[in-house]
Amino acid sequence: xxxxxxxxxxxxxxxxxxxxxxxxxxxxxxxxxxxxxxxxxxxxxxxxxxxxxxxxxxxxxxxxxxxxxxxxxxxxxxxxxxxxxxxxxxxxxxxxxxxxxxxxxxxxxxxxxxxxxxxxxxxxxxxxxxxxxxxxxxxxxxxxxxxxxxxxxxxxxxxxxxxxxxxxxxxxxxxxxxxxxxxxxxxxxxxxxxxxxxxxxxxxxxxxxxxxxxxxxxxxxxxxxxxxxxxxxxxxxxxxxxxxxxxxxxxxxxxxxxxxxxxxxxxxxxxxxxxxxxxxxxxxxxxxxxxxxxxxxxxxxxxxxxxxxxxxxxxxxxxxxxxxxxxxxxxxxx
Amino acid sequence: xxxxxxxxxxxxxxxxxxxxxxxxxxxxxxxxxxxxxxxxxxxxxxxxxxxxxxxxxxxxxxxxxxxxxxxxxxxxxxxxxxxxxxxxxxxxxxxxxxxxxxxxxxxxxxxxxxxxxxxxxxxxxxxxxxxxxxxxxxxxxxxxxxxxxxxxxxxxxxxxxxxxxxxxxxxxxxxxxxxxxxxxxxxxxxxxxxxxxxxxxxxxxxxxxxxxxxxxxxxxxxxxxxxxxxxxxxxxxxxxxxxxxxxxxxxxxxxxxxxxxxxxxxxxxxxxxxxxxxxxxxxxxxxxxxxxxxxxxxxxxxxxxxxxxxxxxxxxxxxxxxxxxxxxxxxxxxxxxxx
Numbered sequence: 001x002x003x004x005x006x007x008x009x010x011x012x013x014x015x016x017x018x019x020x021x022x023x024x025x026x027x028x029x030x031x032x033x034x035x036x037x038x039x040x041x042x043x044x045x046x047x048x049x050x051x052x053x054x055x056x057x058x059x060x061x062x063x064x065x066x067x068x069x070x071x072x073x074x075x076x077x078x079x080x081x082x083x084x085x086x087x088x089x090x091x092x093x094x095x096x097x098x099x100x101x102x103x104x105x106x107x108x109x110x111x112x113x114x115x116x117x118x119x120x121x122x123x124x125x126x127x128x129x130x131x132x133x134x135x136x137x138x139x140x141x142x143x144x145x146x147x148x149x150x151x152x153x154x155x156x157x158x159x160x161x162x163x164x165x166x167x168x169x170x171x172x173x174x175x176x177x178x179x180x181x182x183x184x185x186x187x188x189x190x191x192x193x194x195x196x197x198x199x200x201x202x203x204x205x206x207x208x209x210x211x212x213x214x215x216x217x218x219x220x221x222x223x224x225x226x227x228x229x230x231x232x233x234x235x236x237x238x239x240x241x242x243x244x245x246x247x248x249x250x251x252x253x254x255x256x257x258x259x260x261x262x263x264x265x266x267x268x269x270x271x272x273x274x275x276x277x278x279x280x281x282x283x284x285x286x287x288x289x290x291x292x293x294x295x296x297x298x299x300x301x302x303x304x305x306x307x308x309x310x311x312x313x314x315x316x317x318x319x320x321x322x323x324x325x326x327x328x329x330x331x332x333x334x
Numbered sequence: 335x336x337x338x339x340x341x342x343x344x345x346x347x348x349x350x351x352x353x354x355x356x357x358x359x360x361x362x363x364x365x366x367x368x369x370x371x372x373x374x375x376x377x378x379x380x381x382x383x384x385x386x387x388x389x390x391x392x393x394x395x396x397x398x399x400x401x402x403x404x405x406x407x408x409x410x411x412x413x414x415x416x417x418x419x420x421x422x423x424x425x426x427x428x429x430x431x432x433x434x435x436x437x438x439x440x441x442x443x444x445x446x447x448x449x450x451x452x453x454x455x456x457x458x459x460x461x462x463x464x465x466x467x468x469x470x471x472x473x474x475x476x477x478x479x480x481x482x483x484x485x486x487x488x489x490x491x492x493x494x495x496x497x498x499x500x501x502x503x504x505x506x507x508x509x510x511x512x513x514x515x516x517x518x519x520x521x522x523x524x525x526x527x528x529x530x531x532x533x534x535x536x537x538x539x540x541x542x543x544x545x546x547x548x549x550x551x552x553x554x555x556x557x558x559x560x561x562x563x564x565x566x567x568x569x570x571x572x573x574x575x576x577x578x579x580x581x582x583x584x585x586x587x588x589x590x591x592x593x594x595x596x597x598x599x600x601x602x603x604x605x606x607x608x609x610x611x612x613x614x615x616x617x618x619x620x621x622x623x624x625x626x627x628x629x630x631x632x633x634x635x636x637x638x639x640x641x642x643x644x645x646x647x648x649x650x651x652x653x654x655x656x657x658x659x660x661x662x663x664x665x666x667x668x669x670x671x672x673x
Contacts, residue, residue: 018587073567081567144581204628
């Protein structure tokens with residue numbers, strides 16, 4: 001039904017915050033044949049435009065960047081010291097396979113002298129790239145280079161796992177929608193940069209585009225795993241229509257617009273209140289004199305780990321909901 | 335440039351009270367710039383008109399400081415501080431308000447401290463400024479709630495290559511930006527002296543809308559943690575190791591092209607440099623690069639030990655080389671290579 005190879009190649013692309021060019025190039029390849037115009041802005045946001053007939057502008061946004069580990073020092077034995085790019089948990093990052101932009105592979109571990117892994121802090125984490133000296137390490141990796149989890153795409157029935165679902169699965173959903181949608185409005189599909197370090201890219205894109213409506217697509221947490229913190233969202237129960245997260249309160253008119261689009265097209269959706277974590281939705285909302293901004297999320301377990309897990313039925317629902325929204329003649333308004 | 339740095343460091347200008355620093359810079363900047371003006375927040379702009387890219391260098395005028403919030407019955411002043419470790423203020427001399435009324439920050443004498451008090455650091459709320467007033471009414475004759483408080487440390491050369499001062503963060507940047515204004519570069523050039531950086535990059539957030547730069551460089555004083563107990567990967571920067579080029583801090587990820595261009599600017603001119611090997615803290619570049627529809631921003635910093643304290647230490651050569659590095663970047667039109 002949808003293009004799984006496209007999804008897999010977008011998930012596989014290297015792209016921590018500030019280093020999104022590879023992801024941008026991969027996505028560009030998929031959207032270019034369907035777009036009237038494709039360009040990168042000064043920050044690196046990728047923008048694909050598909051004209052409509054209404055004269056209104058709808059921005060879709062999904063972030064290309066993933067969390068990572070940036071090299072801050074290389075010691076004389078060739079070990080790399082790192083700092084987090086975005087919300088990286090040092091305990092989850094210990095004993096992992098990682099990779100760099102140039103293909104260099106490595107594994108992470110932690111200083112064991114003082115305590116066990118559960119108390120590991122970021123300065124105690126290091127990366128072993130198989131080098132035996134600083135010179136050997138510097139031949140492969142420079143200070144300022146960024147590693148990401150080197151996880152594979154795992155299929156578990158209709159569910160998938162990968163280290164980059166946040167937010168590549170939503171990038172793929174926007175690409176999928178962009179290729180098939182019958183849009184009434186001008187659609188600006190914006191693949192944003194640097195969301196994980198504080199929603200830095202989306203606002204700049206929105207400033208230039210001045211959309212009448214923004215719909216962000218992101219992943220959201222779930223409350224359906226053993227003894228997790230409570231949340232109503234479940235995997236496999238549909239895409240979500242965001243009510244609020246720590247960056248945004250979605251205007252009721254935007255929620256109603258998305259819920260109506262879902263209902264009219266029999267798309268499964270669930271409401272979402274995310275207590276911890278912000279999304280581009282909030283950055284776009286506060287651009288210029290304010291933008292009506294909402295968000296469709298794909299429920300995802302184990303976010304910010306190498307094994308983020310989602311259900312392809314929810315992915316499909318998100319794609320359908322985007323298509324339904326951009327085909328609706330009447331946009332929400334104040 | 336060093337003489338100006340001395341003068342700048344000796345001026346008092348806590349966040350929100352940058353007037354003295356601004357007046358000093360304005361008088362010099364107007365000799366070199368085509369136009370100089372101040373916006374409603376207090377940011378100072380010096381514009382040298384030119385063709386091509388709009389390039390902005392910026393440095394913040396404010397230093398970390400304290401503010402009086404009231405006088406106690408016995409004449410001592412209660413204060414609040416931003417970005418200052420309470421452990422560094424005890425027994426320091428300060429000046430207060432527009433008339434620079436002298437005072438000291440006192441703490442209970444060692445004889446009187448309980449074991450518990452002796453074993454922990456006092457917080458700002460337990461410390462008071464003593465201006466010698468006999469009671470509240472007397473104190474309020476000299477100072478008002480809302481008056482700013484600054485340290486009195488004077489700039490001084492230490493050893494062959496080092497200097498000691500308060501406010502090196504970011505008067506080093508101000509002095510460098512002023513020096514750059516003397517030159518002519520192949521771009522539309524702005525030197526911007528911002529306010530309230532220490533409170534969260536507040537001035538730069540407004541300034542960027544007035545300049546709309548294509549490329550920006552934040553000139554800063556930054557942390558040096560080259561202390562005996564710190565391991566190599568914890569140093570961030572080392573005093574005397576050359577100006578520091580940033581790849582990432584808490585507010586900006588520098589575009590790789592910009593990071594590379596700054597390194598090239600140093601190498602081509604034979605300027606020693608180091609990388610800023612830490613990712614915390616932020617500079618005005620953070621507010622600038624994501625404003626409007628986005629621009630390219632990077633940073634050059636002078637390493638400072640004991641930053642945000644009454645006495646920081648920096649290397650004079652690092653300071654001079656930071657200027658040379660910025661000049662090399664601008665002279666060789668690296669701003670054309672980073673977009």
